[in-house]
Each structure stands twice: as C-alpha cells, then as structure tokens.
Amino acid sequence: MTSLLVLVVLVLVSVAIWQLTKIFDLTQVGGDADNSQVANDNDNNVNGYLMFAFLVFIYITTIVCVVKYGHFPLMSNSASEHGVEVDRLMWISMILIFFVQTITQALLHFFAYKYRGKKGNKALYFADNNKLEMIWSIIPAITLAGLILYGLYAWTNIMFVDEEAENPMVVEVYAYQFGWKIRYAGEDNVLGKANVRYIEGINDMGVDLADPNAQDDIQASELHLPKGVKVVFKIRSQDVLHSAYMPHFRAQMNCVPGMVTQFAFTPTITTLDMRETPEMQEKVANINKIRADKSKQLVADGKEALDPYTFDFLLLCNKICGKSHYNMQMKIVVESKEDFKKWLSEKTTIAQTIKSQEKKAEEGEVETDSTKVVVDSTLVAQKLK
Amino acid sequence: MSAHDHANEHDHGQEHDHHHKDTFITKYIFSIDHKMIAKQYLITGLIMGIIGVGMSLLFRMQLAWPEESFKIFNVLLGDNYAPNGVMRNDIYLALVTIHGTIMVFFVLTAGLSGTFSNLLIPLQIGARDMASGFMNMISYWLFFLSSVIMLSSLFVESGPASAGWTIYPPLSALPQAIPGSGTGMTLWLISMAIFIASSLMGSLNYVVTVINLRTKGMSMTRLPLTIWAFFVTAIIGIVSFPVLLSAALLLIFDRSFGTSFFLSDIFIAGEVLHYQGGSPVLFEHLFWFLGHPEVYIVLLPALGITSEIIATNSRKPIFGYRAMIASIIAIAFLSTIVWGHHMFVSGMNPFLGSVFTFTTLLIAIPSAVKAFNYITTLWKGNLQLNPGMLFSIGLVSTFITGGLTGIILGDSTLDINVHDTYFVVAHFHLVMGISALYGLFAGIYHWFPRMFGRMLNKNLGYVHFWVTAVCAYGVFFPMHFIGMAGLPRRYYTNTAFPLFDDLQNVNVIITVFALVGGAFQLVFIWNFFYSMFYGKKAEMNPWRSNTLEWTAPVEHIHGNWPGALPEVHRWPYDYSKPGHEEDFVPQTVPMGSDEEQLHH
Structure with missing residues (x-):
C-alpha cells in the first residue's frame, strides 16, 4: 500500500514538473525563441510577476499562520511573576519583527517586479550614498539599544536571586x-x-x-x-x-x-x-476534539481509545x-x-x-531493589507503537 | 605576432604545462588544478547534500505520522534501524545528528566554500592557480576521506553518532547513554578531525592566494565582493576550526583514555563512573567558539556570491561597496565573540548572558546594512531574472525572515522560553540553512558555464526556484509557531504530550511541503548532470559580467589565461556607467581620460 502511494506521488510529481516546464516553455512562444539560456524580456516578465505573487504568498502564509496558530499560548497567560515581563518583551519584539518583515519583503519583491529587465532599458548608476548608509545603520542601532536595555533589565531581575534577602x-x-x-x-x-x-x-x-x-x-x-x-x-x-x-x-x-x-x-x-x-x-x-476524532479511528482499528x-x-x-x-x-x-x-x-x-x-x-522482609522507584510523572499513559 | 613573442608571453605555469601530458588520473582524480578541484568539491558536496536532505525527509515523515510504519524506512534504513518499517527512537536521533553534521559541514562549508573559493579566487583575482596546488589537492582528498568515514558510520551496528550535531558530552561520551555514542561517535570524531585538517589547508590556501597572487591593478578595494567574502570566511575558519579540533581531541581522551575534561559525577546504568572535576559547560564553550563562527563560515560565501550575482543581473553597481566590505568584516569579527548566546541557559554565570546578549544583537546592525544595500541595488535596476538571480533574491528574502527572529533568540530573556524549541529550528534553517543553500544554487546557476562550458536549462531552473521557494517558506514559516507553542526539538514523537496534540496538523503540513520541496530538487539534479554533457555550449561571457573569470577561455586550461595575465583598471561594478555604450565595463578596460575613478 505504502509503496503504491509512493509510486503515485512520484508519478504526480514528474507530471507536475513536466507541466511546469511546459508552461515556462510556452511563455517563450512569440518571444525571440532564442536558446541562449539567458533570461530574455519574456522571462523577466513572467518571473517579475511571480516575484510579486510570491510577496502575496508570504503575506498570506503569515496571515494564515497568525490566525490559525497564533494563539501564542506561550506569549500570554504566563503562570509566573517574571513571565509577565518576558511576555511583554516578546510582544514588543514580535511586533517590531513583523513590521520590519512586512516592509522589507515588500520592497525586495516589489523592486524585483517593478524593475524587471527590458531590452533597451538602462539601469541607474547609483553606487554609494553615505546618508542612506547612515540611516540604516543608526536606526537599527537605536532600536536594538532599546531592546538590549529592556532585555538586560529583565534578565538581571530574573537570573540574579538574592537568597538571603528574598x-x-x-x-x-x-x-x-x-x-x-x-x-x-x-x-x-x-x-x-x-x-x-x-x-x-x-x-x-x-x-x-x-x-x-x-x-x-x-x-x-x-x-x-x-x-x-x-x-x-x-x-x-x-x-x-x-x-x-x-x-x-x-x-x-x-x-x-x-x-x-x-x-x-x-x-x-x-x-x-x-x-x-x-x-x-x-x-x-x-x-x-482532536483526541476524540483520533480515538474513533483507534477504536475502529480495535485499539484502545485515548483518554481525554x-x-x-x-x-x-x-x-x-x-x-x-x-x-x-x-x-x-x-x-x-x-x-x-x-x-x-x-x-x-x-x-x-x-x-x-x-x-x-532486619525483620527479614527483604526489599532492597534499588531500581524500584515509582515515578508518577506522565499525565496520560501513552501506548507508543 | 611572431612565434617568438608568443612564447615569451607564457609564464612559468604555462611552460610547465608543455612538458607533460595529463593522464586521466592527474586530470580528473589527483588534479592540482583549482577548477577541477572546485568541481570535485561541488559534486561531492551535492552527493552529501542528497543524503543529508534525504535523511531530513525521513525524520519529517516520522514526525508527521508517528504512529504509521513505512516500508520505505525499512528499505532505506534496514531491519536493524527500522524493524517492520518503524524507525527506532535512537535512530531518529542519529538521523537528526548526521543530517545536521552533513548539511553544516559537508554541504554548506566544504560544498559551498570549497567549490566557489577554489573556482573563483584564482579566476577573479587574475592568478594562474592557488598558491599551493598540491595542498589544495590534499585538502580535497582529506575532505573526501572524511565524507567516506562519516557515511561509513551509517553502517555501524550500534548506529551512527546520535547526540545531536553539537555532540554535547556526557551523552556523546558514554555508549551507556545512547548506543550511537559507541563506534558511531568514534567515526564521527575521526571524520571531523580529518575534515578540520582539510578545511584548514583550504583556508590557508585561500588567504595566501588572495594576499599574494592578485594581478596587476587588482587592489584590495577592487576585489569583487565574492573574494572579500571568501577571504574573510577563510580567516574565521582558521581562527575557529582549531578550537573544535581541540574539543574533539579532549573528547576522544575522555572517551578512550579515562580523562575527565568534560565529565564529572556520573551515575549511569547502575554504577558510578570514575570521572571527576570536568565540566560539560567547558565543552559547550569550546564547541560554540567554532559553532557560531561556523554559521558565518556557511553564510558569508553565500552573501558574497549573492552580491556579485545581484549586481551583475541588476546591471547596476552593488550599492555601498565599501559598506559591504565593512559589514563583512564587522560580522566576521562579531561572530567570534557571540558564541555564548547558545548557552544562556547552560548554567554559566548569568552575567555572561548579559555580555553575549549585547554582542549578539550588535550583529543585527551590519546584517541590516547588507539587507538594505541589496534592496537598494535592485532599485531602478534593469533586472535580468536569470535563475541565479532568483535564488539570490530568494536568499535576501530568507536572510531577512530568518535573521529577524534572531533578535528574539539573541535576547537572553526571551531565549529562556524558546531555547531548543522548534522556534530555533525555524530560525537557523531559514537564516543559514536555506539562505546558504540558495547561495549555493545561485552560484551553480551563475558559474555553471564557467565550470562546465555549458549552460543550465533556464526553464528547469525557474521551476526549481519557484517550487523550492514556496516549499521553504511552507516548511519553516509555520515552524516558528509550533516553537512558540513550546514544542521542544529533537523529540522522536510528540504523542507523549497531549498538550501538543493541536500542533500535529502543522507537523503534517510541514512534512508535506518538505517532501514536495525535496522531490523537486531532482529537477535540479537532472538539469545539472544533463546539462553537464548535453547543455547548450556557453559563450565566454554569457551574463555580460565585469569580473575577470569571464575573460578566460571557455575551455579549461592550466594557468587559466593562454597569454599574459589580464590587467585590472577599475573596480568590478561598473554596470550601466554613463558614458559607455554597453551596460557593462569589464575590469580589464582602461579608464577613459575623463572618467571618474570610484575605487583605487
């Protein structure tokens, strides 16, 4: 059964490859149909649009992940005193990261789309600009300085425990x-x-x-x-x-x-x-709910159901x-x-x-088996494999 | 030109060539020609890559469907490692360990640096060959030997090394702790010791060549950024690899001769061991003193390759050439003083944690400079979206996505809770794994004509890129979220924790993306080997590039240039320079009388 499945997947993948290559081949039709294997205007166009599509893909992935899996069970609902501080710093960092990610990916992929090459176009000869370099050195430096200070403050509070005073x-x-x-x-x-x-x-x-x-x-x-x-x-x-x-x-x-x-x-x-x-x-x-669904399957296979x-x-x-x-x-x-x-x-x-x-x-009830330690650690007895 | 003049132009390297003919063995096997050695590195690296990626697909399947048995496990791993198609739990760890080792060292260090440093350093600086061709050959064959030994450990009865690629003792030191720490670990250590020797020989060669053999006019500030990256990478390698070697040697002493460098107070398998006074934390320090620079040993060459390819295909000068060099040097320097961020919760003094948080977050600054410079290079360019260019843009994208989460992991306070979870796995796979892999692919697509005299098929290249790009995000983006839900890495299955039951479907999605992405690498493999023999014959300078390697003849010859060595008159990034007819001005073109010199 498994081997059949693997075979089917392999066949499907090869068909997909063939089809995709054909799509790229077809985009050549009407172009200058050269065989130089160097990108021509047609390739630049197709891939430029795909770059834009990829930006959309990144955003959609991000949104889907945040909506579906972004309950962040470990970023809120902390059960310890210092955890509140950790979560706050985590949120600040996360928001910052999402902001920078959104902007930079947009610029990168949008430029790749916008400035896709065209025969006869000439690029701008723009080799240096100290002002720009200063801007993107200093802004990250200031932001990071803030994060470092907050981080170190929290770290010191968490890690250094004065056992005599507390x-x-x-x-x-x-x-x-x-x-x-x-x-x-x-x-x-x-x-x-x-x-x-x-x-x-x-x-x-x-x-x-x-x-x-x-x-x-x-x-x-x-x-x-x-x-x-x-x-x-x-x-x-x-x-x-x-x-x-x-x-x-x-x-x-x-x-x-x-x-x-x-x-x-x-x-x-x-x-x-x-x-x-x-x-x-x-x-x-x-x-x-997930466990109940799984249990149904298990019971149908004649196995034990999972505990809630x-x-x-x-x-x-x-x-x-x-x-x-x-x-x-x-x-x-x-x-x-x-x-x-x-x-x-x-x-x-x-x-x-x-x-x-x-x-x-001494009384003769010998019971000195050192390995006998009862460890009640697991939540639910699990049967693996 | 008279015959006499012609003969005079030949220098020593050329004349030497006239005196003996290459046999099959000296040409293809024990070659001392840097171009052949580069190809040897590449093909060995690719084979190791197929094995390394293949392993990851197997353990991804185990993670997605832990209760299933797979015939393919049994077929590939055998009755001993996967009885009845069920992967043994220590073999799962062995696969994780060997996957990490192979990908980090054998594919992305040797396969990437070994290939492109060897190919490009002499060709781009205008040298006949490496400073020491013989040492270069030894370096490759030691790498080959270490690969063979590493792979042979897969056939050991007790299993290959299983303590993670970081091989922390005592787990890696005691066969009682895990079977893989027996013969498998011994082979791992021998293999890595040989690998380090190989890497050091290569690195020394690169440094000496770049310093001494630059052609006339090729000042340090006229070097392509590829060479700067390879040069600095080689220096970090020389500084940090010996430390790993010493750690490996001390570990061998602990394992075989009863010393206690890393071990102390251990009770295992019902008995107290004699070790006293050592500390595993010492090993962690030694390991990460290499381990962190290693990340940049993997990444910097990829960034160098990207810089070159993005400039060429944007038909624009790389933006901020000097800032790029400065950031390479800054990253290299900082990379040697941040290793402790892997050890925030190792039990070392928390004060050290503060110091390492500070140095670690500093790295974000030169990294940000690089990212913004790449983006600015694209701005108002005339982008030629060749497959190499797509992989380079892809690299910048994954470098940003992966790099940003470094801000969280580098912060000791936040690391407490995400340390060793899948958040870390997602972070480093994007920022160094996928990025460096993209660098490798970009380099292959770009310099394939230089290596094999033929072009890779671009349409297969496009398919390869787009599927890989989607799958790489599909695998590693959701992984951040299961990490933030607290799922630890290196778990054979998550079924022991009902707490994580709601993450199982994410694991399935990740695995499906991984399988599809893995399968599509076959497109590349096919393209690579087919084009090697049947690809379209390449022109001398297919990408209309400025650097010197494209002035050498397509057919490889010893000494690279048939006549005199080319002379350099300008920096490598004069693309679309006003006042020139063409949109590229090779480095060999003399400066016009009224032309402005950008770099001397």
Whole structure:
C-alpha cells in the first residue's frame, strides 16, 4: 500500500514538473525563441510577476499562520511573576519583527517586479550614498539599544536571586535518563549535601545522610508548588545533560552533571485556576476534539481509545538526552499555600524512609531493589507503537 | 605576432604545462588544478547534500505520522534501524545528528566554500592557480576521506553518532547513554578531525592566494565582493576550526583514555563512573567558539556570491561597496565573540548572558546594512531574472525572515522560553540553512558555464526556484509557531504530550511541503548532470559580467589565461556607467581620460 502511494506521488510529481516546464516553455512562444539560456524580456516578465505573487504568498502564509496558530499560548497567560515581563518583551519584539518583515519583503519583491529587465532599458548608476548608509545603520542601532536595555533589565531581575534577602523556598530538581525527581529542603529550607557517589538502594538521589541538613529533606515524584511563594530550584543531573523546561512559567535551565544550576520564579496561578481561564478552556476543548476524532479511528482499528486530556503544568526535558528524551516529563501542581503544606506534611523524610526500610530488612522482609522507584510523572499513559 | 613573442608571453605555469601530458588520473582524480578541484568539491558536496536532505525527509515523515510504519524506512534504513518499517527512537536521533553534521559541514562549508573559493579566487583575482596546488589537492582528498568515514558510520551496528550535531558530552561520551555514542561517535570524531585538517589547508590556501597572487591593478578595494567574502570566511575558519579540533581531541581522551575534561559525577546504568572535576559547560564553550563562527563560515560565501550575482543581473553597481566590505568584516569579527548566546541557559554565570546578549544583537546592525544595500541595488535596476538571480533574491528574502527572529533568540530573556524549541529550528534553517543553500544554487546557476562550458536549462531552473521557494517558506514559516507553542526539538514523537496534540496538523503540513520541496530538487539534479554533457555550449561571457573569470577561455586550461595575465583598471561594478555604450565595463578596460575613478 505504502509503496503504491509512493509510486503515485512520484508519478504526480514528474507530471507536475513536466507541466511546469511546459508552461515556462510556452511563455517563450512569440518571444525571440532564442536558446541562449539567458533570461530574455519574456522571462523577466513572467518571473517579475511571480516575484510579486510570491510577496502575496508570504503575506498570506503569515496571515494564515497568525490566525490559525497564533494563539501564542506561550506569549500570554504566563503562570509566573517574571513571565509577565518576558511576555511583554516578546510582544514588543514580535511586533517590531513583523513590521520590519512586512516592509522589507515588500520592497525586495516589489523592486524585483517593478524593475524587471527590458531590452533597451538602462539601469541607474547609483553606487554609494553615505546618508542612506547612515540611516540604516543608526536606526537599527537605536532600536536594538532599546531592546538590549529592556532585555538586560529583565534578565538581571530574573537570573540574579538574592537568597538571603528574598528567602525563597529551596527545591531540588533532579534529572536522570529518563525522568525527574524532586527533593524539598524541609523545615530548615537547606538541602543536605548530595552526590551521585552516595546513591545506594532507595537513596536514589545520592543524598549524604550524614549531613545534618539532609535529615528533614523530603523526596517526591511530583512537583508541587505553593502559589505566590518564590521558589529557587537547585538543579542537578545524574548522568547526561538535560534541561528543566517549564514553559508555562517561562522557565528553563540546563541540568549539568557535576554542578548545581539554578532558576527561580514565583508561581502566580494555581493549576485549578489555570484550567478555568477561557484561553485554556478553549485550548483543552480543541485538543479533546482532536483526541476524540483520533480515538474513533483507534477504536475502529480495535485499539484502545485515548483518554481525554486535562490541563496540567509540565516540567519537560528540552536537551537531547537519549532515546526516550521525547517522553521525559513530570506533572507540576500549583496549589494554595495551605494545600501545599498539607500535601508536604503527608510525606515522610528521606531519612525516615531509609530507616524504616532498614528495619524491615532486619525483620527479614527483604526489599532492597534499588531500581524500584515509582515515578508518577506522565499525565496520560501513552501506548507508543 | 611572431612565434617568438608568443612564447615569451607564457609564464612559468604555462611552460610547465608543455612538458607533460595529463593522464586521466592527474586530470580528473589527483588534479592540482583549482577548477577541477572546485568541481570535485561541488559534486561531492551535492552527493552529501542528497543524503543529508534525504535523511531530513525521513525524520519529517516520522514526525508527521508517528504512529504509521513505512516500508520505505525499512528499505532505506534496514531491519536493524527500522524493524517492520518503524524507525527506532535512537535512530531518529542519529538521523537528526548526521543530517545536521552533513548539511553544516559537508554541504554548506566544504560544498559551498570549497567549490566557489577554489573556482573563483584564482579566476577573479587574475592568478594562474592557488598558491599551493598540491595542498589544495590534499585538502580535497582529506575532505573526501572524511565524507567516506562519516557515511561509513551509517553502517555501524550500534548506529551512527546520535547526540545531536553539537555532540554535547556526557551523552556523546558514554555508549551507556545512547548506543550511537559507541563506534558511531568514534567515526564521527575521526571524520571531523580529518575534515578540520582539510578545511584548514583550504583556508590557508585561500588567504595566501588572495594576499599574494592578485594581478596587476587588482587592489584590495577592487576585489569583487565574492573574494572579500571568501577571504574573510577563510580567516574565521582558521581562527575557529582549531578550537573544535581541540574539543574533539579532549573528547576522544575522555572517551578512550579515562580523562575527565568534560565529565564529572556520573551515575549511569547502575554504577558510578570514575570521572571527576570536568565540566560539560567547558565543552559547550569550546564547541560554540567554532559553532557560531561556523554559521558565518556557511553564510558569508553565500552573501558574497549573492552580491556579485545581484549586481551583475541588476546591471547596476552593488550599492555601498565599501559598506559591504565593512559589514563583512564587522560580522566576521562579531561572530567570534557571540558564541555564548547558545548557552544562556547552560548554567554559566548569568552575567555572561548579559555580555553575549549585547554582542549578539550588535550583529543585527551590519546584517541590516547588507539587507538594505541589496534592496537598494535592485532599485531602478534593469533586472535580468536569470535563475541565479532568483535564488539570490530568494536568499535576501530568507536572510531577512530568518535573521529577524534572531533578535528574539539573541535576547537572553526571551531565549529562556524558546531555547531548543522548534522556534530555533525555524530560525537557523531559514537564516543559514536555506539562505546558504540558495547561495549555493545561485552560484551553480551563475558559474555553471564557467565550470562546465555549458549552460543550465533556464526553464528547469525557474521551476526549481519557484517550487523550492514556496516549499521553504511552507516548511519553516509555520515552524516558528509550533516553537512558540513550546514544542521542544529533537523529540522522536510528540504523542507523549497531549498538550501538543493541536500542533500535529502543522507537523503534517510541514512534512508535506518538505517532501514536495525535496522531490523537486531532482529537477535540479537532472538539469545539472544533463546539462553537464548535453547543455547548450556557453559563450565566454554569457551574463555580460565585469569580473575577470569571464575573460578566460571557455575551455579549461592550466594557468587559466593562454597569454599574459589580464590587467585590472577599475573596480568590478561598473554596470550601466554613463558614458559607455554597453551596460557593462569589464575590469580589464582602461579608464577613459575623463572618467571618474570610484575605487583605487
């Protein structure tokens, strides 16, 4: 079946090529029918008009893309405090870009159409003009200076976190092939030391259990964040480079084995509230429609239907890290401070978990399989291939 | 002219020629003639290009229809890489990696620079050959060897290198992390080390030739902009490629001899590795110290070619010749101090991010100057819309569209959210991939008569251009939007994220455009090889151009000019100059007594 399809496509393509060449050939009729293979007035005319048509094509493509795909889910509806600033800068840059793009493409293609060659015409000998060169050096320079200043101001605010003054909540994000683990710093808000060399049994994040700061650290398989509290993520990797990408929060930082990187932000909207926003409702409804259509096809083929989708914030890997890079994700739950406290208080500390494990082991209920970690990260169980 | 006089005019290069006859091997294989080496580069580059583009079509199909199985995967990739027509997920990454490597280095560096620097430097500056023909030959054959090694990695059982063309360790260093980092990665590193040696030999040759072998009257400010671009490109290559070589060597040490330059504290496949104290961020710095200038190594020659073709076919002087040279130099200089914009979120000190944002956005200024100068050159011209001209205008168009989004990516604040998404893929494919490819095509259409003594069929050329132009926009324009929706690149499939389900139809559209565009490259391939043998015989100066290469005979001879070397009296852009009958005045025409000299 596939080979037939490929064959049909190939045949169609060759027919198309033949036809197109013929069109260009036909445009020669009535011309001086030369075979110099150098453009003559006829070619200049045809291609000049096509240049103009191409300008229209660019504009139409732009408009279609903006209308159909331009909800820009990642340029509005930011879920973090600094995200508002990022979005504003993004909008300013985008509008500027669209403006310049529209003008320059128009000039380029219009000139290509307008000044298409004609035998006997002579071009203007115009080799230099310092004034013009100054204009198009200085205007971009001033515009860019503005963008740079705004950008650097925002960047400095986002990246430089004064931990003593702001006292943000410390959370460790730990990446491995192919998943994430989370460690909360506990009461003291200080993470215990850690290194992959301490990895043993269920201590799978390599926490140094001798460190007093580690005693109240809590490990989790889901990232919960309190709304309105500044969080600083201390990011580690167990094996290769990963990147902790939290697009809804306009946050991203690479996870580098051998060093701790960091990123900080303040979530401003809970998961539940985000689900209620009109933009999100529309997006989710659209996705569910697509999924429902697909499910019909799947059921008809005797396969399982897809689950309906509910929105959740996500942490996903955005640096090529191996074969399952495409499915390295974790759910992020933003909730009220009270809900968060409640959720966290139900967790046991790493130290306690290990102690009870050891106790069980002594009692003979051997259960020391280090690989057994339950990671509830995916939103929807997906069956691939 | 007496026989005696005639003999006197021959210089050394010509006389040498009389003493031995070319055999098939010295003429077509181990040639030291720059024109033959240029053709060798071009054909090798085209073959690599077909493979590189072909790979992209395969992984585009995977992205558009992730749940389907394709017999063609099985046929092309074999039972090991694509069992039952389903592409293995690590092989997807391998294809992405090798596609990137081949296109950036083998097609757009060697295929573009190698072809046109070799062909045009001696011919346009009025030299008999390169400074060192022998080194030039070695340079090509090292390139050929590295191509063979790179392709051989496709047949390794564990798969070719799969860590992305940027080969960031630890992924590229540890076979436990991905199978492609075994033998495949070793072959990649060997191939690239040889490639760098080849590239350095070529670059040194270009620089020395341009500095020393210009003919009488060819001052630096009378050089065609092609030569300026090739010259500056060669200098950036010499400055930056050795750094990649050192990074590759250190990576080889880490992989094979247990050193820890780039690796530290790694727990993988159930055990702790011994590495301690190294940093992958160091590798990123070394890699991008080449990696970013590399973008301009690819782009500048294309811009040089475009400058020449746009001026010739507009029948107008290139606007702002000196500003064009200044912007080439400015871009080249800035290109070596902006590498950190690839690393805003790498974990390096955020202060560095501020510095690199500043230097990166500065590049927009010389780029804007170039774009506006091209547009002004078209203004009030008498445009001869030959296929080469169409590709040159197309280049300016994609250079603008792709370049503008650089303003977003170069801004560290905005890069946080679009870094490594499809927005980046769209940006660099337009601004360096498609633009440089258009430069390559433009150059081929324009100088094919100079290379093969025959013309390419223009109608096939028009079909090739218009379909390619529409498909290139069709592929890369919508890609910006899926990037802005947060879709990360290098995902084998997006089905693991229901969040992205609404972008799937865009992926299908992109793939359809890619397949059609890819298929239509066959028109070009057919035109190229058919015209090589059966094309219309070319005149000496078919485009009525001013530069020196069109004063040499159509049939290639050693030493380029049968008699004395041509002498240059004017800059190369005297098109439609008032006071002249013809609308072009070749550089060899002496200045009239009352004529104004533009450049000395």
